[in-house]
Amino acid sequence: xxxxxxxxxxxxxxxxxxxxxxxxxxxxxxxxxxxxxxxxxxxxxxxxxxxxxxxxxxxxxxxxxxxxxxxxxxxxxxxxxxxxxxxxxxxxxxxxxxxxxxxxxxxxxxxxxxxxxxxxxxxxxxxxxxxxxxxxxxxxxxxxxxxxxxxxxxxxxxxxxxxxxxxxxxxxxxxxxxxxxxxxxxxxxxxxxxxxxxxxxxxxxxxxxxxxxxxxxxxxxxxxxxxxxxxxxxxxxxxxxxxxxxxxxxxxxxxxxxxxxxxxxxxxxxxxxxxxxxxxxxxxxxxxxxxxxxxxxxxxxxxxxxxxxxxxxxxxxxxxx
Amino acid sequence: xxxxxxxxxxxxxxxxxxxxxxxxxxxxxxxxxxxxxxxxxxxxxxxxxxxxxxxxxxxxxxxxxxxxxxxxxxxxxxxxxxxxxxxxxxxxxxxxxxxxxxxxxxxxxxxxxxxxxxxxxxxxxxxxxxxxxxxxxxxxxxxxxxxxxxxxxxxxxxxxxxxxxxxxxxxxxxxxxxxxxxxxxxxxxxxxxxxxxxxxxxxxxxxxxxxxxxxxxxxxxxxxxxxxxxxxxxxxxxxxxxxxxxxxxxxxxxxxxxxxxxxxxxxxxxxxxxxxxxxxxxxxxxxxxxxxxxxxxxxxxxxxxxxxxxxxxxxxxxxxxxxxx
Ligand SMILES: Cc1ncc(C[n+]2csc(CCOP(=O)(O)OP(=O)(O)O)c2C)c(N)n1
Numbered sequence: 001x002x003x004x005x006x007x008x009x010x011x012x013x014x015x016x017x018x019x020x021x022x023x024x025x026x027x028x029x030x031x032x033x034x035x036x037x038x039x040x041x042x043x044x045x046x047x048x049x050x051x052x053x054x055x056x057x058x059x060x061x062x063x064x065x066x067x068x069x070x071x072x073x074x075x076x077x078x079x080x081x082x083x084x085x086x087x088x089x090x091x092x093x094x095x096x097x098x099x100x101x102x103x104x105x106x107x108x109x110x111x112x113x114x115x116x117x118x119x120x121x122x123x124x125x126x127x128x129x130x131x132x133x134x135x136x137x138x139x140x141x142x143x144x145x146x147x148x149x150x151x152x153x154x155x156x157x158x159x160x161x162x163x164x165x166x167x168x169x170x171x172x173x174x175x176x177x178x179x180x181x182x183x184x185x186x187x188x189x190x191x192x193x194x195x196x197x198x199x200x201x202x203x204x205x206x207x208x209x210x211x212x213x214x215x216x217x218x219x220x221x222x223x224x225x226x227x228x229x230x231x232x233x234x235x236x237x238x239x240x241x242x243x244x245x246x247x248x249x250x251x252x253x254x255x256x257x258x259x260x261x262x263x264x265x266x267x268x269x270x271x272x273x274x275x276x277x278x279x280x281x282x283x284x285x286x287x288x289x290x291x292x293x294x295x296x297x298x299x300x301x302x303x304x305x306x307x308x309x310x311x312x313x314x315x316x317x318x319x320x321x
Numbered sequence: 322x323x324x325x326x327x328x329x330x331x332x333x334x335x336x337x338x339x340x341x342x343x344x345x346x347x348x349x350x351x352x353x354x355x356x357x358x359x360x361x362x363x364x365x366x367x368x369x370x371x372x373x374x375x376x377x378x379x380x381x382x383x384x385x386x387x388x389x390x391x392x393x394x395x396x397x398x399x400x401x402x403x404x405x406x407x408x409x410x411x412x413x414x415x416x417x418x419x420x421x422x423x424x425x426x427x428x429x430x431x432x433x434x435x436x437x438x439x440x441x442x443x444x445x446x447x448x449x450x451x452x453x454x455x456x457x458x459x460x461x462x463x464x465x466x467x468x469x470x471x472x473x474x475x476x477x478x479x480x481x482x483x484x485x486x487x488x489x490x491x492x493x494x495x496x497x498x499x500x501x502x503x504x505x506x507x508x509x510x511x512x513x514x515x516x517x518x519x520x521x522x523x524x525x526x527x528x529x530x531x532x533x534x535x536x537x538x539x540x541x542x543x544x545x546x547x548x549x550x551x552x553x554x555x556x557x558x559x560x561x562x563x564x565x566x567x568x569x570x571x572x573x574x575x576x577x578x579x580x581x582x583x584x585x586x587x588x589x590x591x592x593x594x595x596x597x598x599x600x601x602x603x604x605x606x607x608x609x610x611x612x613x614x615x616x617x618x619x620x621x622x623x624x625x626x627x628x629x630x631x632x633x634x635x636x637x638x639x640x641x642x643x644x645x646x
Contacts (some may be wrong), residue, residue: 036625037447088447088624096624099449115451116408117381150380151412178381180354186380248356311630314622 001219003212005279009288011054011074011211012274015046015267016292018070021079024296025069025086029246036088037099042070044209044241047266048173049074051214051236052141055222058109059138061131063124066101066115067173071143077105083299089306096309097317117178118151120144121170125157128166128231139167139225141218147178149192155199158233162200165230169221172233173208175240180252196233208236209266212273238266323508328500330474331363331439334481335401337510339371342399345485348377348386349403349439361500363439364403383409387416387438391424394436394490401485407442407494408454421490422465435488437481443496443534444584444632450620453628455585457533460492461561461594467491467515468561472536474499475506476559479513487515496534496584518565520572524554527578527642530569530595532558535582535633542638551646561591569595570603577608578645582638587615609645614638 022041028034042049049070053062056075064071072082077093085092086100093105101115111127114120124142131138148154149172161168172193178186189195196203202224206213214236221232239261243250250258274280325333339345351357353368353376360366368376379386383404390400404410410417421434444453461468467489471477477495484491521536522543531539536557543553554572558565573579579599581592592613599611614637621631 037449037623038452088626092624096627097449097620097622099447099623101449101623102451115449116412118412147381150382150385152382152384180351180356181378181380185378244356249358251358252354308626309624311626314619314627314630315617318619 003215007054007215008212008270008274008279011050011215012267012270013288013292014050014053014074015211015270016288017079017295018046018049018073019043019267020292020296021073021299022069024300026242026246028300035086037101039100039246040066040244041242041246042067044261044265045173045175045238046070047211047214047270048143048171048208048236048238051211052171052218054211054215055218056141057138059136060141061109061111061127061138062141062143063120063127064110064113064143065117065120065145065148067145068103068113068143072103072105072108072110075105075108075110077108077110079295079299080302083303084306087303087306088308089303090309090313091302091306095313095317118144118148118153121153121157124168124170125161125166128161128168129164131167132164137226139169139222141169141171143171143173145178146172146174146176146183146192147181147186149195150178150186158196158199158201158231161231165228167225168231169218169225170231170233171218172235173238174235175238177240177244177253179244182252191235193233193235201231201233203233203235205235205237208238209264209269211266211270322505324503325474325506326361326500326503327471327474327477327495328361328363328365330478330506331481331495332365332367333506334478334485335364335367336370338482338485339375344397344399345401346375346377346393346398347401347403348379348389350379350381350405352376352403353378363495383412384416387413388420390436390438391416391421391434394434395424395432399435399485401437401439404438404440406452407440407456408451410440410456413438417460417466417490417492418463422463426465433488434490437484437491437493440492440494441497442494443498444616444621444628445498447623447625447628449623453621455583457494457561458585458589458591461591465490467563468494469515469559470494470533470561471559472499472533472557474504476513476519478506479511480515480559482510482512483515486512491515494533498534502537513559516560516563516565518568519557519559520554520568521557522553522555524552524576526552526576527580527645528554528556528569528572528576529580529582529638529642530556530558531582532561533584535584538633538635538638539582541635542642545635545639546642551642553642564594564598566598566602569598573599573603574606577606579607579611580614580638580641580645581611582614582633584616584632586618587613588618590615612641612645614641
């Protein structure tokens with residue numbers, strides 16, 4: 001299936017928004033007292049969120065992790081509610097319970113987000129099982145990093161998903177690092193996609209900085225899942241521009257390596273492609289940028305003007321009534 | 322005397338013990354090359370000092386890290402492994418709870434597991450409940466595990482040395498808030514026995530039992546009450562299991578009143594164990610019902626006002642004590 005200009009522009013819009021959102025967070029983290037807690041960003045990895053989510057239908061479910069902003073924004077989560085949650089405000093999407101690390105946005109079928117590395121795999125099999133059981137025309141996407149494949153849960157869950165042919169797409173964002181450990185320091189085999197073989201599912205390695213490639217791989221996996229042929233593992237090769245978190249001095253990431261990957265910016269890649277093909281004018285690109293900036297400015301304003309939760313609100317939401 | 326944060330005190334204990342005994346090695350996620358480049362952190366500089374054979378950065382694999390410790394301990398080494406945040410202990414728990422704690426017993430006392438699991442814990446850094454969850458009562462519930470939770474850098478250094486020299490599995494829980502609160506630590510080699518509580522402030526009117534970071538809150542409350550003429554005895558447990566019942570009971574027999582303070586949430590918390598102990602063995606000495614001051618029964622929320630609501634403070638301790646007078 002070819003990719004329409006509209007879809008390509010949607011992916012570009014999603015990436016520009018995520019980039020603007022996270023670059024703004026980097027700035028805000030430099031201002032003392034603005035944002036509390038950790039800040040984990042996916043700057044440079046935007047094509048994964050944008051490419052995968054462009055292949056999904058609203059009924060599909062996504063499950064994400066500690067590095068989730070680009071997934072959630074691409075999925076259509078409200079930037080104001082995300083920003084307010086990151087600021088710890090009552091108007092945040094999780095009423096201040098989550099902060100940035102476990103943003104759940106059921107409104108866009110991002111039902112459960114976990115910052116326990118590897119926590120997502122078994123839950124994704126459960127979500128996929130529920131879809132299979134209820135005969136839904138829908139799949140589950142599980143986003144995770146290369147480091148997460150070192151957890152036992154990866155192997156248990158993929159085995160089960162393969163065995164039961166669950167409609168799950170396991171999307172690995174191989175950004176080269178698990179915290180301070182480089183890929184080669186945490187995994188002894190070259191390809192994570194190759195591990196799919198061991199669990200009876202296809203594994204595909206794609207250029208994770210090329211949104212159209214990510215989109216196409218996801219479409220193939222989704223068709224397989226909906227046809228009852230079971231799960232797929234997609235390994236998206238990308239790179240973490242920032243440190244693990246915003247306080248990480250990144251000593252272990254060679255400057256040349258970062259620079260080389262910045263040359264392969266996923267946004268420049270897609271916008272350049274669209275401009276070359278005549279699908280996007282300079283003025284239109286400027287408009288897209290300006291509109292992303294306006295959305296993020298508005299989100300920050302909304303968050304800063306929002307009230308803090310009352311302390312006793314901490315007691316709410318433990319139990320379903 | 323040198324002033325060290327608890328992370329630095331742990332670091333010094335690790336360094337001195339590793340120099341003393343070549344069977345000791347460290348393993349954990351980012352304990353060598355890490356994302357925090359701060360001398361306040363417990364494993365700072367140890368990779369450079371002891372090399373990658375003895376300071377092992379691992380993949381993100383808590384079960385494998387814990388199992389590595391169990392096997393290596395049975396095989397003649399003395400592992401000290403790190404769990405980055407207390408909630409991640411659940412992933413390591415099979416190896417510690419079902420194996421480290423039980424295999425000696427199952428062997429009829431023939432195999433030993435001299436290992437230490439260091440766990441970073443505590444609320445107060447805005448990361449939410451998957452990073453902040455005080456699970457000490459879980460591990461204390463497992464026969465075969467010793468559970469140590471120091472409140473001061475000096476205690477941490479001496480207790481960690483004892484933990485490393487102990488032939489049993491020891492779970493050593495460090496509240497990260499204490500990494501950044503320097504205090505006096507003796508230089509050189511000394512150890513503090515596991516299983517001995519410490520009276521951090523003698524008093525006559527009420528016994529306040531606590532451990533780990535809540536010691537600071539307890540001392541603040543005691544200072545405030547002293548100005549109002551109430552003399553609080555602050556007992557720092559230091560070790561949850563084996564529990565120093567004698568120090569607790571003799572303090573309560575002296576004061577006739579008990580308040581237990583912990584950051585972990587209330588239900589099933591270790592405060593209940595202290596309460597039961599005192600009811601069983603010093604009921605006759607009590608002049609008033611006992612009180613617990615704890616976190617509420619909720620996961621730790623991320624937003625600052627919500628997280629502050631979670632963490633017990635001196636005001637709550639003072640109010641609880643005043644109810645008993
Ligand atoms: C069970 C567990 N162990 C450790 C951590 C701490 N931690 C958070 S992210 C991370 C690295 C994960 O690497 P990867 O899966 O490659 O994802 P990335 O951060 O690169 O996106 C670690 C070790 C955690 N959150 N959960």
